[in-house]
Amino acid sequence: MRGGDRGRVLGLHLAVVGLLAGLQLLLPPFHHGMLARIMILAAYAVGYNVLLGYTGLMSLGHAMFFAAGMYGTGLTIHHLGFGIGAGFLAGAVAGLAAAGLVGLMTLRTTGPAFLIVTMMLAQAFYLATLYWNDFTGGDQGFILAGLQGELAGVRFALADPAVKYNVALGVFAACLLASLWITRSPLGRVLVAVRENEERTRLLGYNTHRYRLIAVLLSGLVAGVAGAAYTLLFSYVGSTFAGILYSIYPLLWTLLGGAGTVLGPLVGTLVMTYVVDITSGFTTGYLLVVGVALVVMILWAPAGIVGGIRARWAPWLP
Amino acid sequence: MAPVTPLLETRGISKRFGGLEAVGGVDFRLDRGEVRALIGPNGAGKTTLVGLISGRLRPTAGEVFFAGRNITRLPAWERAVLGIVYTFQVTSVYRRLSVHDNVVLAAQRPRLRAAVDWIALDAEAVAADARTALARVGLADLRDQRAGALAYGHQRVLEVAMALALGPELLILDEPTQGLAGDEIESLCRLIRDIAGTTTVLLIEHNMAVVLELAGRVTVMDRGRIIAEGTPREIEAHPEVQRAYLGR
Numbered sequence: 001m002r003g004g005d006r007g008r009v010l011g012l013h014l015a016v017v018g019l020l021a022g023l024q025l026l027l028p029p030f031h032h033g034m035l036a037r038i039m040i041l042a043a044y045a046v047g048y049n050v051l052l053g054y055t056g057l058m059s060l061g062h063a064m065f066f067a068a069g070m071y072g073t074g075l076t077i078h079h080l081g082f083g084i085g086a087g088f089l090a091g092a093v094a095g096l097a098a099a100g101l102v103g104l105m106t107l108r109t110t111g112p113a114f115l116i117v118t119m120m121l122a123q124a125f126y127l128a129t130l131y132w133n134d135f136t137g138g139d140q141g142f143i144l145a146g147l148q149g150e151l152a153g154v155r156f157a158l159a160d161p162a163v164k165y166n167v168a169l170g171v172f173a174a175c176l177l178a179s180l181w182i183t184r185s186p187l188g189r190v191l192v193a194v195r196e197n198e199e200r201t202r203l204l205g206y207n208t209h210r211y212r213l214i215a216v217l218l219s220g221l222v223a224g225v226a227g228a229a230y231t232l233l234f235s236y237v238g239s240t241f242a243g244i245l246y247s248i249y250p251l252l253w254t255l256l257g258g259a260g261t262v263l264g265p266l267v268g269t270l271v272m273t274y275v276v277d278i279t280s281g282f283t284t285g286y287l288l289v290v291g292v293a294l295v296v297m298i299l300w301a302p303a304g305i306v307g308g309i310r311a312r313w314a315p316w317l318p
Numbered sequence: 319m320a321p322v323t324p325l326l327e328t329r330g331i332s333k334r335f336g337g338l339e340a341v342g343g344v345d346f347r348l349d350r351g352e353v354r355a356l357i358g359p360n361g362a363g364k365t366t367l368v369g370l371i372s373g374r375l376r377p378t379a380g381e382v383f384f385a386g387r388n389i390t391r392l393p394a395w396e397r398a399v400l401g402i403v404y405t406f407q408v409t410s411v412y413r414r415l416s417v418h419d420n421v422v423l424a425a426q427r428p429r430l431r432a433a434v435d436w437i438a439l440d441a442e443a444v445a446a447d448a449r450t451a452l453a454r455v456g457l458a459d460l461r462d463q464r465a466g467a468l469a470y471g472h473q474r475v476l477e478v479a480m481a482l483a484l485g486p487e488l489l490i491l492d493e494p495t496q497g498l499a500g501d502e503i504e505s506l507c508r509l510i511r512d513i514a515g516t517t518t519v520l521l522i523e524h525n526m527a528v529v530l531e532l533a534g535r536v537t538v539m540d541r542g543r544i545i546a547e548g549t550p551r552e553i554e555a556h557p558e559v560q561r562a563y564l565g566r
Contacts (some may be wrong), residue, residue, distance in 0.1 A: 122502035186426050186439050193423050196412045203372065204405075205427045205484065 002037040005316045012063035012317075017262065030088045036165045038273050039172040040230045041253070045265030046175045047222025048250035053260035054183055055215040056224045058115050058193030061102065061122030067242035069227025071136065077144055079135075084149050084158065088142045088228045089273060093133055095224010096126070096217060103216035107209050110198070122247055129239040130236065139242030141238025144231065160216055164233045171229045173268075175222050180262045182218065191215055194259075223250075245287075255297045258304030262318050267305050323386045325350040325518050326371065326402075326488060331380030333366050342542040343380065343447060348488070353510075353519045355533035355550075357526075360540040364522045368490050371520075372404040378453060385487070390521040399427070401487030405480075405494065407522075411475040413466030417457060417476060420465050422450040435507040450482040470553075471502040478509065489513060490520045495528055496523035507531055 024032060044066055051057045070176055072094025082090060106117050129136045136182045137233040147158040156163050181283055189210050192200040198208050216217065238248070249272075251263075257268025272293065278285040297304065310317040330448040330462040331343040348354055356364050358519060371382060373394030381390045389397055398404075411539050425447040429439060430458050452458045455475040460468065465476060482487055491510070493502045503525070508541035510519060510532055529536060529550060536553040538546040546556045552558055 040466060065547060185436070186435055186444075189419070189423055189426070192415070193412060196414060199374075200406070200412065201423075202393075202395045203374070203398055203404050204424050204480065205395050207393070207395045253380045 004164065005210045008316060009184075009243055009318055013176060013262065016266070017169070017176065020169055020173055021100070021166075024162070024169075026274030029161065031083070032161060032165060034273070034277070036161075036168040038269055039168040040167060040233065041273065042266040042269040043172045043175040043229070043236075044223050044226035044251045045253040045257070046172075046179045046262075049254045049259060049261075049265045050179060050182065050222065051192075051215050051219040052251065052254055053258075053264070054077075054188060054198070055191045055212060057110065057163045057212065057249065059118040059213065059219075060115050060244070060251070061120075061125075062219070062223055062250050063094045063096050063242050063246035064102065064122035064125040064128050065223035065242065066227040066230075066246060066250075067125065067239070068220075068225030070230075070231045070237050070241055071129070072224065073228040073231040074137070074142070074144060077147075078237075082234055084147055088225075090233060091228025091231065092221060092243065096221045097228060098224070099217050099220020102181070102220070103213045106216070107213060110212075119247065122242070123244070126239060126242040126244075129242050137238065139239045141236055141240070142235070147232060147235060149289075157239070158232055159235060167229065167233060171225065172297045175225065176262065180318060183262060185264065187214070248290070248294070250258040252294050252297070254304075255302070256293065258307030258310070259302075261304070261306040261310060264304050264306040269303070322349065324348055324383075325385060326520075327350075328367075328371065328385040329381045329383070329401065331367070331382060332378045333363075333370055333371050333375055334378045334385065339542050339543055341377075342543075343371065344544055346519060346537065346544065347370075348518065349371075350518055353514045353521065353532055353534050355529040355536045356520060356522045356539065357524070357529060357536060357553075358539035363542040364539055366491060366542075367539065368492060368520065368522060372402055372406070372490060383409065398484065399483070400489070401444060403481045403484050403486035403488065404490045405477045407492035407496070409470070409477055410475050411465040411473050411480070413464070415467050416446060416461065416464055417452065417463050417468065418445075418461040420476060421451050421479050422482050422496070424448075424480040425451065428485050447483055447486075451479045454482060454512075455479040456505070471498050474498065475506065478506075478513075488518045488520060490522075492522045493524060494521070495523065495525050533540075 008086050012255055023035065047064055073087040073091030076090040077087040079176040102118060102121055109117055130138050149158055158164065188257055190206055194208050194211050202208050253268035254265050254274055256271060256272055257266065258264030269277050275289060279289045306317065324347045328344055330338065330343045330345065331341060332343050340397055344367060357363050366375065369407045370377050374390060377390065381388055383389065384400060384402060426439060426444045429435060429444060452461055455478050457472060457476060457479060460472065465473065468476065493508055500508065507528060513519060521532065533550055536548065536550050537544055538553060538559050546553060546559050
């Protein structure tokens, strides 16, 4: 990597964050709210991409990490009276803990075995949220009304659109820049090496099981953070978010935007969320669109949007 | 003279694959600073033996010692950290990464000792180590190429550059000249002789001209056992070797 590229890459990613910050002044209320939601979901996809894009592990159980973040935050606030800061932290820790559990249980699996084990564990988690519905609210979920924060003596409502947008932006920017930093660090280099050729990487002196576990932990932590932020900003917790659909979404967003590209998850989430939103206005079969998009991406455009741009015009894109 | 601890020693090492004994009770010693060739017909157990040494394979019985330490239970990655470095028989570079990034992966490893190194790694020093290794094998001009796009001979020396960047104590080369042209073999021999000045080399090789040129001693395997050991001249004259290997 040349010095000029390094400046260009950092500049591009900061410009994207700046653009998102500027858009809140221009967007009409509907799209303003939509983009806040997209940024949280894109943060979730950024975490997913650490695992799929950079480590080469395809999970179908990420909803478990996202929902662990949600329940970690929602339940501690609802039942234990945590404040929003402590609740957010509890969500992040819950996401990390769930990832630790899954990571240890899948340590020796890759490929289809990893996919199936993560899916089964996430389904077990989903069913658990339904089974203990006295506590979790099951598929009805529960609402956290009137969440308030305080910064430098000023109280604010998290439901306020401007607060919501900027908190979402902050969470997304932190996840995006962390992901950029990881991919360009010695650790990111090893994760890519594990993806490309695990046997070779082991004989270069790297404990590849450990690196896969680290990747699952990082990915789960980011998903947990996104889930925690979603709970705080949208004041709702429900088992829908633990279901298989929320494991398929980040896979789809990441593939659409470009697995193994730092900006891919944002682009994929943005495009797909709008596509689903527009088509659901015409038909109740919008899930068909999701399914078809997934099949088309895997068959004909495995590099995704940003991956395609990188291949054709911008080989320096990370 | 007091006995010197060998750099590498196997005691009664065996490996069975189902009903086949690929390596049977081999006692093998390698002293520091040697260039040793390991020869034998196809299926003699050479690659299996170095697999047991590098940790790619687990032995069915026996033990492996490195610099006096029993490493039988150490996984391959830990042996690589200790300095046992294996270069693949079939080239196994990261095809989609650049030549430079391939070597950086190796060059950063010796500098990642503690957790803090992951954050505060001296990237310039790693890049400099990678450049040194690439210059040593003559690939400096190709550093920005994709490794998978390199000619076969260049991929082989890229393997060697990655091995060098790890700073090996013992370098195991598994048929390095296989598939190379005459002048490529010559320059690889020059490179190996240069490496041998600082590193112990164990070389699996079919090309007898290369063996005679490089090796100080030769070990001959047949059907999972060592059948002879000696200087290249002694081995050439050994009747059992001629029968088993040279086919005379």
